[in-house]
Amino acid sequence: MSKLQESLESGKFTITGEIGPPKGNNIQPALDEADEFLRDKIVAVNVTDIQTAVMRAGSISACVLLKEMGIEPIMQMVCRDRNRLALQSDLLNASIFGIENVLSITGDHIVMGDHLDAMPVFDLDAVSLLMAMVLLESGTDMGKTMKGEPNKLDGVPKFFKGCVVAPCAEEVEPQAIKLEKKVAAGAQFVQTQAVYDPKAFEAFIKKVEHLKVPILVGIVVLKGAGMAKYMNKNVPGVTVPDKLIERLSSAAKEDVPKVAVDIAGELIHDMKDMCQGAHIMPLGWDKFVPDIIEAAKL
Amino acid sequence: MLVTQIKPTEELDGLLPKSLYVIHCLGCKEVHFPLEEAKASVEELKGLGIKIEGEEMADYVCRPDFTEKRLKLYADGIKKADGVLVYACGVGIQTVAEKITEVKDIPVFAGCDTVRLSGYAGLMPTELDCVRCGECILGLTAGICPVANCAKGLVNGACGGAMDGKCEISSEKDCVWLLIHNRLKKQGRLKMLDKINPVRDHISAEKGVKF
Ligand code: SF4
Ligand code: SF4
Numbered sequence: 001m002s003k004l005q006e007s008l009e010s011g012k013f014t015i016t017g018e019i020g021p022p023k024g025n026n027i028q029p030a031l032d033e034a035d036e037f038l039r040d041k042i043v044a045v046n047v048t049d050i051q052t053a054v055m056r057a058g059s060i061s062a063c064v065l066l067k068e069m070g071i072e073p074i075m076q077m078v079c080r081d082r083n084r085l086a087l088q089s090d091l092l093n094a095s096i097f098g099i100e101n102v103l104s105i106t107g108d109h110i111v112m113g114d115h116l117d118a119m120p121v122f123d124l125d126a127v128s129l130l131m132a133m134v135l136l137e138s139g140t141d142m143g144k145t146m147k148g149e150p151n152k153l154d155g156v157p158k159f160f161k162g163c164v165v166a167p168c169a170e171e172v173e174p175q176a177i178k179l180e181k182k183v184a185a186g187a188q189f190v191q192t193q194a195v196y197d198p199k200a201f202e203a204f205i206k207k208v209e210h211l212k213v214p215i216l217v218g219i220v221v222l223k224g225a226g227m228a229k230y231m232n233k234n235v236p237g238v239t240v241p242d243k244l245i246e247r248l249s250s251a252a253k254e255d256v257p258k259v260a261v262d263i264a265g266e267l268i269h270d271m272k273d274m275c276q277g278a279h280i281m282p283l284g285w286d287k288f289v290p291d292i293i294e295a296a297k298l
Numbered sequence: 299m300l301v302t303q304i305k306p307t308e309e310l311d312g313l314l315p316k317s318l319y320v321i322h323c324l325g326c327k328e329v330h331f332p333l334e335e336a337k338a339s340v341e342e343l344k345g346l347g348i349k350i351e352g353e354e355m356a357d358y359v360c361r362p363d364f365t366e367k368r369l370k371l372y373a374d375g376i377k378k379a380d381g382v383l384v385y386a387c388g389v390g391i392q393t394v395a396e397k398i399t400e401v402k403d404i405p406v407f408a409g410c411d412t413v414r415l416s417g418y419a420g421l422m423p424t425e426l427d428c429v430r431c432g433e434c435i436l437g438l439t440a441g442i443c444p445v446a447n448c449a450k451g452l453v454n455g456a457c458g459g460a461m462d463g464k465c466e467i468s469s470e471k472d473c474v475w476l477l478i479h480n481r482l483k484k485q486g487r488l489k490m491l492d493k494i495n496p497v498r499d500h501i502s503a504e505k506g507v508k509f
Pocket of ligand 2: 447449450451452455456457458459460464465466467472474475476
């Protein structure tokens, strides 16, 4: 059983973090940050998968290296770039390296990234990728033999399967329905999109309580008022309240990181009784993760 | 050229309301419509106890102005029915689903699958699109096609990328999944979403007849 699964099943408030692989093969800085600021502070580290369709190293290699360092990885997997053969194959690849935690994501569209002329795949989506994992775990795959019978795997993988949700999307009901589908398809944990409004989060949690799936609230560190305003304008399903923006804009430049840490810590503190953990996305400010956890007063 | 194939009755069984109005599109000359099979399929539905309140032949159902006029012409029968079953290409069915509200807001069902055939792809330039996927789910998605019109071709619901109701890829394009959700909700049919096959079959599009 993965440490993440163990921690969630024990009922402990579980914190995860995140690193992004580089555009290039210089993986060391990302690993060093994980080593210095995340190790022992959190339970597991997400490794993003060609995030926002900007070409870069994928998730598997960094997951393998983290694992070798004794840090538990969560492999993110998006459906934009690989068809069902490649996705299933990479699930096997991950399993060969002992990676268990996999986060199923549909993925941003190609037009959000830096290869606008590429072909969007989306053969599977976040729901059907979870179904594929369940099939692999049962010793078969999505295909059939020539006789129309289920294929048989030589060696059967085991995953701890996760998914994502946007709890503060402008229309929440489609999100709740989709989460229901993901859980029915096999999701065992949920990490959310950034939340800045504990009231809205609570309302969403009430809507999906019956699913009985552990939910880690998403915390994106606000690095400044500019970033907050940018997110309000451009990131779907994310609303940063004015009072947080004011706190950031009224702080002296050198105090901004301190305010950012306080805000993130307070958000976790305010929502810790509504959910089973927090997923901190520091966007490069990994060095503040220990302070954020401190500020959360868990 | 495109081809429609009649859905097996089992696929429609359990999905359709007790009474239906049926529209066959005899189409444009670019589309092959198997009329005899369509009529046989309607007979089978009658056998299942579904009441047919009217059955009409039309052509160019994909033309919004024509279709609106026709639906008004058929209003007496349509008003008695709880749903409309359409045998037409995907664009035709979507056009009926869009225009039906002018007469009565009832669900529209696809009686056939539109499959791909090389060559000319239909006649009517319209906002609505059908990529001839061969497993038409319009009957489950309030007559709005996510396969052709969701930027990711998703069949399992909204991706979470929509902003102000618009698709992640463009502020000019509605998120079809929000349209589908809201339309189904208005019709009290959100449960339909559970019936969609969560994994697409990319071979279906190729099961067309070769001429
Ligand atoms: S579901 Fe398939 S056949 Fe039906 S309208 Fe959409 S693309 Fe065409
Ligand atoms: S925003 Fe809506 S239409 Fe656009 S890709 Fe997502 S689900 Fe599809």
